[in-house]
Amino acid sequence: MTSTPRRKRVRVTRRASGWHRDSSNTDATQPARTISQASLNRMVEPYLPPPRASDGVGQALTGCPDSDGDLEETARIARDLIRFDTSNYGSSRANGEREAAEYVEAYLSGLGLTPRLFEPDARRTSLTVRVPGRNRTKPALVVHGHLDVVPAEASEWSVDPFAGTIQDGMLWGRGAVDMKDMDAMILAALRDILSTGAQPERDLIVAFFADEEAGGVLGSHWLVDNHPEVFAGATEAISEVGGYSITIDGKRAYLLQTGEKGLLWLRLRSRGAAAHGSRHIRDNAITALAEAVVRLGRMEWPVRLTATTRELLAGVAKIVGVDPHERSPDELARATGTAAGFVTPTLRTTSNPTVLQAGYKHNVIPARAEALIDVRTLPGEDESVLAQIRALVGEQIEVTVVHRDVSLENPRHGALVDAVTASLGRHDPGAPILPYLMSGGTDNKALSELGIAGYGFAPLLLPADFDFPAMFHGIDERVPLDALTFGRKVLGDLLRTY
Secondary structure, eight states: OOOOOOOSOOEEEEETTEEEEESOOOOTTSOOOOOOHHHHHHHHGGGOOOOOOOOSTTOOOSSSOOSTTTSOHHHHHHHHHHTSOOBEEETTEEOOSHHHHHHHHHHHHHTTOOOEEEESSTTOOEEEEEEOOSOTTSOEEEEEEEOOBOOOOGGGSSSOTTSOEEETTEEESTTTTTTHHHHHHHHHHHHHHHTTTOOOSSOEEEEEESOGGGTSTTTHHHHHHHOGGGGTTEEEEEESSOSEEEEETTEEEEEEEEEEOEEEEEEEEEEOOOEETTSOOSSOHHHHHHHHHHHHHTOOOOOOOOHHHHHHHHHHHHHHTSOGGGSOHHHHHHTTGGGHHHHGGGGSOEEEEEEEEEOSSTTEEOSEEEEEEEEEEOTTOHHHHHHHHHHHHOTTSEEEEEEEEOOEEOOSSSHHHHHHHHHHHHHSTTOOEEEEEESSOOTHHHHGGGTOEEEEOOOBOOOTTOOHHHHTTOTTOEEEHHHHHHHHHHHHHHHHHO
């Protein structure tokens, strides 16, 4: 990293509930000044991560740009952000988002804005900034991303997961789709608007949260609880995992995320007799836990269609040309191609074992064994599902709720949905827009506590055979470069007009 000194215009304020930093005392209501790309680069350059040593794996470029001058702005920003290893391991273990947040702070400051940084715990950094709009009588729109990522096991990847490799027309690395791509689209779209002296249609509250991959406890939820004034005047929000293209029966469509399943992260714990591994022990904690995990992991939860999912499946049936009442929900979900990886889990509750912990030596039967279960519930089912799980695993197994969060089902029609549809239509005419209930969760859950309706809109035009759901938390995560450019244009279009 260069030794260029940090910017001087910094004010840090310590508070009981963490600290926050303002980049300057500039009046945030003033529109941004015009600024050249060269000037913006100079602002950001001191904050770039140091280059990673190349081991020759996956570094070959195949007909792709190999210099910053050739790389489109959105891809360049996303690449830079990927190079910050912001891995979040959960249970308060994380590398932290501070350096990535400072990079974003420098970029936004280069656009004449006044970002604020917040840290409830050391290095767990979130950033917000308010961008004044032309029509300040309209409610503000929250546009948000998160800066943390799930960990990546480098030995399993064909490229360094934190090198930001450009290969085969794609940007590779942890966070390429979850969600440093959208972070980059937000920054590039803001630059397109503000660098010419223009403004968005309405006030934007732009946020880059910490800790989303661990439920947002130190990110969005902390800000909502401790600094709700940041989001004053906002009624709607847009963020990740929506607005991407899918291919149904050879025809392109887009999924707009209008809701999210509920979240229950559970710990199962069994106890038994500690003993020598050679003994005949029936009260074995591992055996009891394994039986409970198998029952829960193999549980087939019943199909229940929400209003959102009914509308989605009706739209799929129309594209395919079948009567939705003559096809099962699973059949219609499979008709969405690779998108079925996201659509199928929205038909029912899911319960997936994700972590097993037991024992410390080959010849010792441990007294305790634990498992972590990721449960995603349909709206309104949290308590009934939890009761069923307790009954399913049996009285010998302790069930503890580690973290829970709400399900969301927002209006599928209205001014924002119309604006999203129009923006996509201007860049890909004729493609239908279908609502869907996301199987995972986003920081929109925290914002809902303030009455803000959150939608997933990170627009990407993807190849028909691209398995987008497999990229999330997967090996060799990547995103097409031209999809990033498309997303920047569509998102900028929305922010200018809505």
